[in-house]
Amino acid sequence: MTGFRGMRFVMDLIKRFTPKRESLTGNESISDKQPEEVSTSTTLTVFKQHKWSLALGVGAVVLAGAITFSGHQYVEAGMDNVYHVMLDNQEIGIVSDNKIIDAYKLNKPLEVQKSFPNVHVVLKTDGITYTSERAYNKKTDNSSVISSLDELLVPQPVGVALKVDGKTIAIVKDQETVDTILGQVRDPFTPKSKDNAKVAALSTSIGDDISTAPSELEKVEFVQKVDTLEVPINPTELAKPEDVVKSLLTGDVQPAKYTVVEGDCVSCIAKKLGLSKQFIYDNNPGLQDDKLKIGNQLDVTMLKPTLSVKTTEKVVRNQEIQYDTEYVKDDSMRLGVVEPISPGKNGLKKVTIEVTKVDGLMTAEQVVNEEIVDQPVTAKVKKGTKVIKGEGTGKFAWPVISPSISSTFGYRWGKLHKGIDITGNKSIMAADNGKVVETGYKSDYGNYIIINHLNGYETLYGHLSQIIAKSGTIVEKGDKIGIMGSTGDSTGVHLHFEIHSSGNLENPLKYLNR
Template identity: 30%
Template sequence: MATSKLVKRLCQSVALFSLISVSMIIGIQPASATVYNMMKPVYHVYIDGTNVGTIDDKELFTKKIDKMKEKRQTDDLTLMVKNDLEIVPKRLFQPSYDNEETLDKVDDELTFVAKGFDLSFNEESVGVFPSESKAKQALWVYAKPFLSEEKVKEIEKKVEEDEKKHPADFLDLSTPFSIDEVETKKENVLTEKEGVTRIEDGYMKEVEKEVDEDKTLADFAEEFDMDESEVRELNNLSKKDKIADLEKVKVLEKQIVKVLETEEVIKDEEIDFETETTKSDSILKGEKKVTQSGEKGEKKVTYSISRENGEVTKKDIVKEEVTKEPVKKKVTIGTKVIPSKGTGTFAWPTVGGSITSKQGERWGSFHKGIDIAGVSDRTIKTVDNGKVTAAGKRSGYGNQITINHNNGMKTTYSHLSSISVSVGDTVQKGDKIGVMGTTGKSTGIHLHLEVYKNGNLQNPMKYL
């Protein structure tokens, strides 16, 4: 009879346990909700894997941790629990717990350490900062001077739109950065100024270099500012090993974080005009005549400019838009050649006029040439093709021009008021060479003309 009652109670217990289990698996049904509510929640506290007690209010534990942190807080460093801490919730009908004893054990066994934020590039640490925002601020202070004003304004606007972001979040760097939570000590924490200096100084990165047979281990150590022992250790070299036995040698090379920026810039630029030349035999050879002035055009050019730490590394043209077409400059080049050899036949040297004095004896001396006067237009012209060999003042003759006709003949023109040619000029029969005057020993305005053949004086009347 006793056995039957025991079995019956066991069956009732199994049924109740099953009901509770099913209700937890498939959801609380109206009948089982009452059973579930009869169970009380508690929290088992584990420190480094060991159960140190049970509490019935999780908030008590949270407040306890906050008080412990507050009590141990120093400077502006954040504290964090060093232990492996775990809170496991459970529901029981008649749970056993002791809040005070459990919290006392927590007070005794929990260890707090200062929390820092390690800023690193390619897993190479720059240093530890008291907060993530201060690590980012040091990076922003370093980078900002390398950015254009437009880029700084663009980043600041993005931060205004998303207050959770820091300007450093929008930087484009040659090496990506990371900020990790680490355990630290007060003396190891950097100020903003110290952090900026560390970033400026760069960080050391392990790289491989080709081994040059002319370089020794000491050469590599000196080049990369390392001790020889450091180079040996990095390359697993014993004192007997030689660096020449390696194909590549590992060294620590300083890496500077570069601030990258790419921007588009639109500039107004000039377009040079072309010069179009044509030839003409109506213009003397060597002379040029501009028949149409050139005008520069205008265009808008869009450039994509890449910079590293403020220095331009690449400049590409993205687009060009001509806003004003250039106008060609047109030049006509003369091809006409003036013969410097005389024809042998002389033209009259003045515009009209008459001979006022012939060649021969006159006033007790010999008059070498002829005088022509009585003109309204005082232009003096060359009698034949030739080259000017003299043009200037000559004693007694005043302003005088001498022309060699390159056929044995030579003529001189004297007493001119002004000269229109220079020594070396080539002239053509009938070209203006000066103006009639009365310079030198002269009794009035006239032209004194002399003619020579092979150096011998000739009578001009034989050729005119």
């Protein structure tokens, strides 16, 4: 504005001191004068007349420039950057520095949270924005803007809803509390650090129980789907973490007892109540080998956890490999006479078993790898040439094509699992030459076959859906003797396979290799 007024002043000066052009007087005419006269006379006259005017004009221009520059400097001195502050696109005031608003957005939520130590509070400052403007002597009021923000922004207490399979179980303070609760639910069923280190191989003792063996944790997860959601709350709605943990673990189920009556057995009670034998043994630690007394009370409290923990663990155990025997026929020796040539030596293999548990109870096991540590040494024996029909070789073949082991040898639920469970092709074959000495049905084995291999070994095949071999007949290794089924005390279609040596139980994995 000042520069514009200065320029107008200069223009007025120039107009005022610039003379008008004079016309020739009388009857004079430029043509009446000599050219030299006209030129010289006119030049002198114009110069004299405008000398003073020109000087005044130049001075006026210089003065105008000085006035314009001074005016510009004066206006610039009064210019500032100011910031229009808005909340949800509505202007609430002007501040002198944007750092005031940046600091407010950063620090105010922390300040509010300190005022509510027992509950998580959200102060939504995302709606605060500002735009800058360069203006002359614009009025700002920092304190008024901050006061307006304090008044308009209302702290909102929030909690985190813990959901299991879409159902809200409880609302707790924050996500950290949820993580602590879930950790407390997982921890009881997760192998401790000492067990989770390098897996110590189990011995080959019959007493080994794979369900409680040292293991390496491969994966831990929840069976149900777990979600969390931040929700507005009334602080009185928050649940106590210890109550949430208890509810998740027990499902708020009340204790239950069962009184043993005449004729009861563990498997009978399990079927009657719809429970597993493992559950009954785990809930009643003093119970061994199916020994029950009439009148005894069993704890059959079936907790129904709201949230179940599934673990996948790896168990490694050492297993002997039975050596083979090579027979050298000698027609100088009578039938049935044997004479050692060189002794045999058992080998050793490392068997890796993947065990699946739900809430600490074993639900599945699978042999996933076998690694030979020491190869067995074959024994050599001199034997008479006359071979008895049906006599076994001492070397066993898998009784199932494409075998897969679903349960290994050892103690289960307080009772010895006498063999291995095998799935695969449904046709059951004789594992070695022998004589079928017994067939029939038992409550635990279902339909079964026993083959005497006439060399100190016997094999048993259980849970068959059909028995093909006849008692008293001679079978050769690989002959079809039955069809796989799920008869007797069985939880699914499979073959229960046992090996006995001189009347003693043996682990079939000692004789069978992949």
